[in-house]
Amino acid sequence: MAPDPLTLPAIHASHIGIWIADAHGRVQRVGRGEAIAAVASTPHLLLNATLTGDRLGYPELSGLDLLELFAFLYPARFAVPTPAGIAASVGLASPKGEEDIAAFLPQATAAMLASLDDPRWPEREGAWHGVQALSRQRWPWAPLVQPRLSQPDANERWLFARLPEWEEQPPRGAPRQVTIDEADVAARLDRLTGDAAERRPGQQDYARAAAAIFAPRDRKDAPQMLVAEAGTGIGKTLGYLAPAKQWIDQSAGSVCISTFTKALQRQLSRETERLYPDAATHREKVVVRKGRENYLCLLNLEDALQGGFSGRAAILAQLVARWAAYTRDGDMIGGDLPGWLPALFRRNGTTALTDRRGECIYAGCPHFRKCFIEHSARAATQADIVIANHALTMVQAARPRDGGAPATRLIFDEGHHLWDAADSMFAAALTGQEAVEIRRWVLGPEGKSRGRRRGLAARLADAASYDEVGDRAIQAAITAAAELPGDGWLGRLSENEPWGAIERLLVAVRAMVYARAVDTRTADTGYGLETELADPDPELVTAAAGASDALEALLRPLMALGKRLEALIEDPPDWLDGQARARVDGARHSLGTRIDTLGGWLSLLGRVGGPADADFVDWLAVDRYDGREFDCGLHRHWLDPARPIAEVVYRPAQGVLVTSATLRGGGRSSGWTDADIRTGARHMDGGTQHFAVPSPFDYARQSEVLIVTDLARGDLPALAGAYSRLIEASGGGALGLFSAIRRLRIVHSRIADRLARAGLPLFAQHVDPLDTGTLVDIFRADPHASLLGTDALRDGVDVPGDSLRLVVMEGVPWPRPTILHAARRAAQGGSAYDDMVIRARIGQAFGRLIRRADDFGQFVMLSPSFPSRLLSAFPEGTPIRRLPLDEAVNHVAAANVERRKSAFAAFSPS
Numbered sequence: 023m024a025p026d027p028l029t030l031p032a033i034h035a036s037h038i039g040i041w042i043a044d045a046h047g048r049v050q051r052v053g054r055g056e057a058i059a060a061v062a063s064t065p066h067l068l069l070n071a072t073l074t075g076d077r078l079g080y081p082e083l084s085g086l087d088l089l090e091l092f093a094f095l096y097p098a099r100f101a102v103p104t105p106a107g108i109a110a111s112v113g114l115a116s117p118k119g120e121e122d123i124a125a126f127l128p129q130a131t132a133a134m135l136a137s138l139d140d141p142r143w144p145e146r147e148g149a150w151h152g153v154q155a156l157s158r159q160r161w162p163w164a165p166l167v168q169p170r171l172s173q174p175d176a177n178e179r180w181l182f183a184r185l186p187e188w189e190e191q192p193p194r195g196a197p198r199q200v201t202i203d204e205a206d207v208a209a210r211l212d213r214l215t216g217d218a219a220e221r222r223p224g225q226q227d228y229a230r231a232a233a234a235i236f237a238p239r240d241r242k243d244a245p246q247m248l249v250a251e252a253g254t255g256i257g258k259t260l261g262y263l264a265p266a267k268q269w270i271d272q273s274a275g276s277v278c279i280s281t282f283t284k285a286l287q288r289q290l291s292r293e294t295e296r297l298y299p300d301a302a303t304h305r306e307k308v309v310v311r312k313g314r315e316n317y318l319c320l321l322n323l324e325d326a327l328q329g330g331f332s333g334r335a336a337i338l339a340q341l342v343a344r345w346a347a348y349t350r351d352g353d354m355i356g357g358d359l360p361g362w363l364p365a366l367f368r369r370n371g372t373t374a375l376t377d378r379r380g381e382c383i384y385a386g387c388p389h390f391r392k393c394f395i396e397h398s399a400r401a402a403t404q405a406d407i408v409i410a411n412h413a414l415t416m417v418q419a420a421r422p423r424d425g426g427a428p429a430t431r432l433i434f435d436e437g438h439h440l441w442d443a444a445d446s447m448f449a450a451a452l453t454g455q456e457a458v459e460i461r462r463w464v465l466g467p468e469g470k471s472r473g474r475r476r477g478l479a480a481r482l483a484d485a486a487s488y489d490e491v492g493d494r495a496i497q498a499a500i501t502a503a504a505e506l507p508g509d510g511w512l513g514r515l516s517e518n519e520p521w522g523a524i525e526r527l528l529v530a531v532r533a534m535v536y537a538r539a540v541d542t543r544t545a546d547t548g549y550g551l552e553t554e555l556a557d558p559d560p561e562l563v564t565a566a567a568g569a570s571d572a573l574e575a576l577l578r579p580l581m582a583l584g585k586r587l588e589a590l591i592e593d594p595p596d597w598l599d600g601q602a603r604a605r606v607d608g609a610r611h612s613l614g615t616r617i618d619t620l621g622g623w624l625s626l627l628g629r630v631g632g633p634a635d636a637d638f639v640d641w642l643a644v645d646r647y648d649g650r651e652f653d654c655g656l657h658r659h660w661l662d663p664a665r666p667i668a669e670v671v672y673r674p675a676q677g678v679l680v681t682s683a684t685l686r687g688g689g690r691s692s693g694w695t696d697a698d699i700r701t702g703a704r705h706m707d708g709g710t711q712h713f714a715v716p717s718p719f720d721y722a723r724q725s726e727v728l729i730v731t732d733l734a735r736g737d738l739p740a741l742a743g744a745y746s747r748l749i750e751a752s753g754g755g756a757l758g759l760f761s762a763i764r765r766l767r768i769v770h771s772r773i774a775d776r777l778a779r780a781g782l783p784l785f786a787q788h789v790d791p792l793d794t795g796t797l798v799d800i801f802r803a804d805p806h807a808s809l810l811g812t813d814a815l816r817d818g819v820d821v822p823g824d825s826l827r828l829v830v831m832e833g834v835p836w837p838r839p840t841i842l843h844a845a846r847r848a849a850q851g852g853s854a855y856d857d858m859v860i861r862a863r864i865g866q867a868f869g870r871l872i873r874r875a876d877d878f879g880q881f882v883m884l885s886p887s888f889p890s891r892l893l894s895a896f897p898e899g900t901p902i903r904r905l906p907l908d909e910a911v912n913h914v915a916a917a918n919v920e921r922r923k924s925a926f927a928a929f930s931p932s
Contacts, residue, residue: 028067028128028131028132028135028166029045029046029128030045030066030067030086030128030131031043031044031045031060031064031066031067032066032067032068032124032125032127032128033057033060033061033066033067033068033074033085033124034068034069034074034105034120034123034124034127035057035074035077035078036077036120036778036783037077037774037775037777037778037779037783037784038120038775038778038779039051039120039121040052040053040054040057040077040078041120041121041123041124042057042060042066042124043124043125043127043128047125047128049121049122049124049125051121054078054079057078058078058079058080061078061080061083061085065084065085065086065162066085066086067085067086067088067127067128067131068083068085068086068087068088068127069087069088069089069103069104069105069108069123069127070087070089070103070362070366071083071084071085071087071366072365072366072791073790073791073792076790076791084162085162086131086162086163086166087162087366088108088127088130088131088134089103089360089362089363089366090161090162090163090337090341090366091131091134091135091163091167092108092111092134092360093341093344093345093360093363094149094152094153094156094163094167094341094344095134095137095138095143095145095149096111096137096145097145097341097344097345097347097348097349098345098348098349098350098358098359099111099358100358100360101360102796102799102800102803103360103362103792103796103799103800104800104803104804105117105123105126105127105130106803106804107799107800107803108130109126109130112130112133112134113133114126114129114130114133135166135167135170138167138170138171139170145344145348147178147179147184147347148178148179148180148181148184148344148347149171149344150171150172150173150174150178151178151180152340152343152344153167153168153171154168155327155340156337156340156341159336159337159340161337161340181343181346181347182320182324182389182392184347185320185346185347185389185392186392186397187391187392188391188392188393188396188397188400188401190400191400191403191404193403194276194403194404195274196275196430197273197274197275197276197430198272198273198274198275199238199273200236200238200269200272200273201236201237201238202233202236202237202265202268202269202272204230204233206268207229207230207233207264207265207268208226208229208230208264210264210265210267210268211225211226211229211260211261211264214260214263214264214296214297215257215260222256222257222718224252224253224256224715224716224718225256225257225258225260225261227713227715228250228252228256228257228258228261228262228713228715229260229261229262229264229265230265231248231250231711231713232248232250232261232262232264232265232266232679232681233265233268233269234246234248234677234711235247235248235265235431235433235677235678235679236265236266236268236269236273236431236677237677238676239676239677240709243673243674243707244673244706244707244708244709245672245673245675245676245677245678245706246676246677246678246709247672247677247678247679247680247703247706247709247710247711248678248679248680248681248710248711248712248713249437249680249681249685249694249697249698249701249703249710249711249712249713250679250680250681250685250712250713250714250715251681251682251683251684251685251686251697251713251714251715252681252682252683252714252715253683253715253716253717253718253719253897254683254717254719254869254872254873255717255718255719255872255873255874255875256683256715256717256718258435258681258683259289259290259293259435260293260296262279262433262435262679262681263293263294263296263297266279266407266431266433267297267406269431270406270407275429275430275431276405276406276407276408276429276430276431277406277407277408277429277431277432277433278407278408278410278415278428278429278431278432278433279407279408279409279410279433279435280409280410280411280412280414280415280432280433280434280435281409281410281411281412281434281435281436282411282412282435282436282439282443282817283411283436283817284312284316284355284356284411284795285356285795285798285819285820286435286436287310287312287356287409287410287411288310288356289820290409290435291308291310291409294308294407294409297407305350306401306404306405307405307406307407308405308406308407308408308409309398309401309402309405309407309408309409310351310353310398310409310410311398311399311402311408311409311410311414312353312355312356312398312410312411312414313411313413313414313417314376314377314382314395315355315376315377316353316354316355316356316357316376317351317352317353317354317376317377317394317395317398318342318346318349318352318354318375318376318394319375319376319377319382319393319395320346320387320389320392320393320394321383321387321388321389322374322375322376322377323339323342323343323346323375324389326339326374326375327339327340327343331374334367335367335374337367338363338364338366338367338372339375341363342354342359342363342372342375345358345359345363349394351394351397351398352394352395352397352398353394354372354375354376355376356795359372360796361792361793361795361796361799362792362793362796364793365791365792365793365796377395382395382608382612383481383605383608384604384605384607384608384609385602385603385604385605385608386481386605390604408429411443412434412436412439412440412443412444413443413446413447415432415434415671416443416444416447416448416667416670416671417447419670419671419674420447420670421611421614421615421618428674429675430675430676430677431675431676431677431678431679432671432672432675432677432678432679433678433679433681434678434679434680434681434701435681435682436682436817437680437681437682437685437700437701438682438684438685438700438701438862438866439817440664440667440680440700440701440702441663441664441700441701444660444663444664444666444667444702445659445660445663447663447666448659448660448663448666449657449658449659449660449663450619450622450623450625450626450657450658450659451655451656451657451658452524452527452569452623452626452627452655452656452657453528453645453653453654453655453656453657454507454511454512454515454524454525454528454653454654454655455652455653456619456655457506457507457524457655458506458507458508458509458511460503460506460576460616460619460620461503461504461506461507461508462477463477463478463612463616464477464478464499464500464503464506464576465477465478465500465503465504466478466479466480468508468509477500478496478499478500478583478609479496479497479500481605481609482496482583482587482605482606482609485586485587485590485602485605485606485609488595488597489586489590491582491586492583492586492587494579495579495580495582495583495586496579496583498575498578498579499576499579499580499583501575502572502575502576502579503576504522505522505523505524505572505575505576506522506524506572506576507521507522507524507525507528508521508522511525511528512651512652512654515528515529515532515654516651522572523565523568523569523571523572524569524572524573526565526568526569527562527565527566527568527569527627528654528655529565530559530561530562530564530565530566531562531565531642531644531654531655531656532644532654533561534553534558534559534561534562534642535551535552535553535642535643535644535654536551536644537559538553539551539552539553539644549646549647550643550644550645550646551643551644551646552641552642552643552644552840552841553641553642553643553841554640554641554642554841555629555630555640555641555642555656556634558630558631562630562631563630563631566627566630566631567631569627570624570627570628573620573623573624573627574624576620577617577620577621577624580613580616580617580620581617583613584610584613584614584617587606587609587610587613588610590606591603591606591607591610622658625658626640626656626658627656629658630656636661637660637661637662637665638658638659638660638661639658639659639660639661639841639842639845639846640656640657640658641656641657641841641842642655642656642657643655643657659842661845661846661849662699662846662849664699664700664701664702664704664705665702665705667701667702668702668703668705668706669705672702672706673706680701680703683717683869684862684865684866684869685697685700685701686714694712696858696862697712698710699850699858700858700862716897716898717872717897718875719872719875719877719897720899721872721896721897721898721899721900722899722900722901724872724877724878724879725868725871725872725878725879725880725881725897725900725901726879726880726881726900726901726903726913726917727868727880727881727882727883727896727900727901727902727903728880728881728882728883728903728905728910728913728914729882729883729885729886729888729902729903729904729905730744730882730883730884730885730886730905730906730907730910731886731904731905731906732886732906732907733884733885733886733907734886735833735885735886735887738765738768738769739772741765741769741832741884742768742769742772742773743773744830744884744907745758745769745773745810745830746772746773746776746777747907747911748828748830748882748910748911748914749773749777749782749784749808749828749830750777750780750782751911751912751914751915751918752827752828752880752914752915752917752918753782753805753806753918753921753922754782754783754804754805754806754807754808755805755806755807755808755824755825755826755827755828756808756809756826756827756828756829756830757801757808757809757811757815757819757821757826757828757829757830757870758808758809758810758811758829758830758832759810759811759812759815759816759829759830759831759832759835759867760810760811760812760832761812761813761832761833761835761836762812763788763812765832766786766787766788766789766810766811766812767786767788767789769810769832770784770786770789770810774786777808781806782806782807782808783804783806783807783808784807784808784809784810785797785800785801785807785808785809785810786809786810786811787809787810787811787812787814787815788812789810794811794814794815797809797811798815798819798821801821801825801826802821802825802826803825804825805824805825807825815870816835816863816866816867816870817866817867817869819870820873821870821873822873822874822877823873823874823877824921826870826871826873826879827871827877827878827879827880827917827918827921828879828880828881828882828914829867829868829870829871829879829880829881829882830882830884831864831867831881831882831883831884831885832884833883833884833885834860834864834883834885834887834888834889834892835860835863835864835867836856836860837856837859837860857891857892860892860895861892861894861895862895864883864892864895864896865895865896867881868881868895868896868897878917878921880913880914880917881896882910882914888904
């Protein structure tokens with residue numbers, strides 16, 4: 023039986039109205055002014071204060087937020103942050119309509135607080151001490167929680183006492199050279215899919231093809247390489263896990279699986295549970311790796327808990343501490359920390375609690391042996407399967423640090439993203455913000471800056487005290503770093519009063535950009551400007567020479583220091599104990615990263631006034647957002663970023679699989695040319711194999727493409743009207759994709775209220791104060807909801823079933839005409855390159871629609887000028903119709919009627 027509702031008022035605000043339930047449960051609809059007056063005078067129960075405040079137009083809204091209570095009671099548990107999601111989490115019936123939600127909130131609160139009286143409540147440890155700390159921070163829930171918690175009879179282990187320590191392990195040996203049998207792979211795949219599962223010939227063929235990368239390679243720098251396209255629905259994950267596990271068992275080797283997004287990492291981790299059904303074994307054998315900035319830093323948390331945070335931020339720190347005691351791995355971004363939690367605190371987010379660039383003090387940290395990052399890194403050296411993202415895989419290949427033998431077999435899932443990941447990883451940017459970071463890394467805190475960032479001298483104080491040469495190198499680096507930009511550099515640039523050689527360079531860059539970029543009177547002045555690094559003016563050439571001298575003066579002592587630290591490790595003195603060695607090793611890694619960065623900058627500056635390098639694209643840029651400058655500098659990208667992938671990542675490996683559902687980007691007529699360009703396979707010296715298996719889905723029956731022919735480009739009212747009519751016709755379940763945030767916001771503002779009145783909730787990236795993962799969770803959970811977004815939603819969003827039945831693109835996703843794109847376009851065949859990029863984007867968007875054999879979906883392109891040559895982006899057999907908006911709406915409405923008939927028939931008694 024559900025507990026009695028609390029006698030507290032509650033408020034619910036949506037796009038169609040505002041409802042307040044009084045302390046006796048009576049609900050009335052109120053106006054915005056009346057609602058604001060009520061919540062300002064009396065704390066109300068509410069669900070998501072940030073979102074409710076946005077709906078009220080009252081950003082200062084505070085009250086008793088059920089999401090904060092959930093985060094305290096059930097740390098590291100998942101819940102969709104909606105009334106239906108909370109109802110499911112606490113075992114209550116979901117409210118039927120918007121008008122019932124305010125009355126539901128006291129019921130949900132009572133059910134949640136009842137956990138405190140349940141002796142089986144698994145998160146009891148630490149709760150009493152946690153609520154005492156939250157009470158001191160005046161947490162609104164503390165008066166309701168505190169009386170229900172008794173002080174423990176015995177002292178509880180506080181967070182830093184209960185976290186386990188990692189232990190050093192001997193390095194994992196190199197794998198044995200074995201050849202796996204295709205029959206064994208097929209048998210293992212059958213076991214993974216289950217005896218009752220229908221055999222899928224395409225999946226079996228794919229698994230046999232993937233087995234080839236596990237054969238011993240024939241010569242150095244020539245891995246067994248397979249580029250494989252597996253259509254949606256093939257089951258490619260189990261298709262490559264079957265041969266991978268067979269090889270792991272026979273060779274005692276390890277496999278690295280790399281993917282693009284954090285959501286896909288989670289999905290892969292769940293799939294590997296079939297390989298290791300026992301939870302403890304799975305934790306040991308499968309490790310998810312991410313960049314350091316994703317994990318909670320225990321020292322930052324301790325600083326926050328001891329007074330580093332105040333106000334609402336201090337409450338956030340306490341809730342994160344509760345979570346840290348129960349988390350699986352300390353992953354704050356895409357892990358088991360609720361994605362909606364940081365958004366409840368607006369600007370008081372979690373970034374200050376993660377390991378920001380240049381902060382980690384490694385063994386100098388009192389929590390080093392309990393560090394989540396170190397746990398993950400060490401676990402990965404012993405794991406059978408490491409699930410990383412493309413960026414981290416490339417970083418570790420370029421700058422290996424972890425001990426033990428690296429994975430000799432690499433599997434790149436979502437391989438169509440390798441180009442973009444490499445484009446970011448192997449680029450160089452000599453900008454003000456990047457230079458400030460290196461200055462801070464060398465010098466540490468300056469002036470009134472707070473925090474525990476430590477400079478080189480503080481990090482290596484013990485080494486400097488024993489090593490005179492190393493100490494001189496540190497002091498020389500500190501002197502040279504003073505030439506880098508410091509606080510207030512942006513203001514000095516705009517006033518033409520630079521300090522130091524790098525700021526003088528940035529002044530010259532800024533002047534040349536404004537002189538040569540597109541006329542700002544006709545351009546969109548809210549966004550960045552750029553110009554080619556060609557025929558630089560004398561001021562820039564002179565400034566570049568001075569900047570080169572300044573960077574050389576910094577690079578020399580850093581390189582000398584690196585050699586001294588290497589000598590310490592190779593021939594350790596008596597004072598170099600385990601902790602000191604770890605500090606030195608951490609400093610060496612950080613030092614190597616900065617040396618690489620400075621080397622890239624010097625190479626870029628050598629281009630100023632000198633010959634162009636055909637392998638690179640160089641340009642100058644002033645970065646702006648909403649008209650405000652935030653960075654300025656020189657940029658260098660590889661003309662073909664897949665080349666360094668081949669050299670740095672592929673060649674050292676023994677076997678490489680690059681796979682995706684859209685590797686060829688719809689360009690089937692061109693064979694594997696597009697795929698080899700985007701993956702870097704064309705840079706390997708022969709031996710690359712190709713394999714393709716089409717999707718088993720019946721796209722002729724399960725899907726439909728509608729190209730709207732009568733919508734004028736640039737007509738925003740008409741665009742908004744089209745989205746509204748299509749979403750209404752489908753009854754929700756729509757994913758709207760935009761290429762510009764501004765247009766997304768305009769369309770959302772015009773149609774959200776109208777759709778809400780029709781019972782169709784609309785959510786949007788860059789509008790709703792929720793992270794992308796949470797928005798997708800809400801969308802997935804409600805078949806009547808729709809979601810608007812940009813590139814992040816075009817790929818990697820897995821919403822099978824009825825919740826996603828319509829994808830609407832505002833137009834052809836043409837590439838932005840940047841200097842970088844123009845150079846690549848010229849090098850890769852002009853319009854053919856554009857078509858390759860566009861087909862890939864459309865194919866990825868279409869791929870969101872059909873995720874299961876019983877899915878049906880419609881894809882609407884709001885572009886009358888959609889070129890016929892791009893139709894190959896859609897799977898063969900997909901019906902494609904060009905028709906006016908009215909007819910497109912009728913098609914969508916008819917499909918919705920059929921869907922409801924089918925649903926009614928499925929649930930009707932026979």
